[in-house]
Amino acid sequence: MREFDRLPEPLRAWAREAILPWRPRSVRRAFERALGQTGDPALALAELDRIEARLIARDAPRIWGAGHPFSPGPR
Numbered sequence: 001m002r003e004f005d006r007l008p009e010p011l012r013a014w015a016r017e018a019i020l021p022w023r024p025r026s027v028r029r030a031f032e033r034a035l036g037q038t039g040d041p042a043l044a045l046a047e048l049d050r051i052e053a054r055l056i057a058r059d060a061p062r063i064w065g066a067g068h069p070f071s072p073g074p075r
Helices: 009-017 024-038 041-064
Strands: none
Touching: 009 024, 009 041, 024 041
C-alpha cells in the first residue's frame, strides 16, 4: 500500500479506476515511458488507457470467451 501511496495523485486516480489490478510499480513504469515519448501527462494517461485496453482485448477471449464485450472481432 505504501508504494501506491507514493504514486502522484493522477496515477493513483487512474489506478483506482483501472479495470485491471495494476501494481503501482507497473503503473509508474508505463506512465514514465509514455511521458518520455509524449512529454504530456494527459497523453501519457491516455496511453495507459490504450495499454490496458490492449491487454484486455488480448486476454478476454481466452478467459471469458469470444462473446465477451471486450473481445475483439464480431459479437
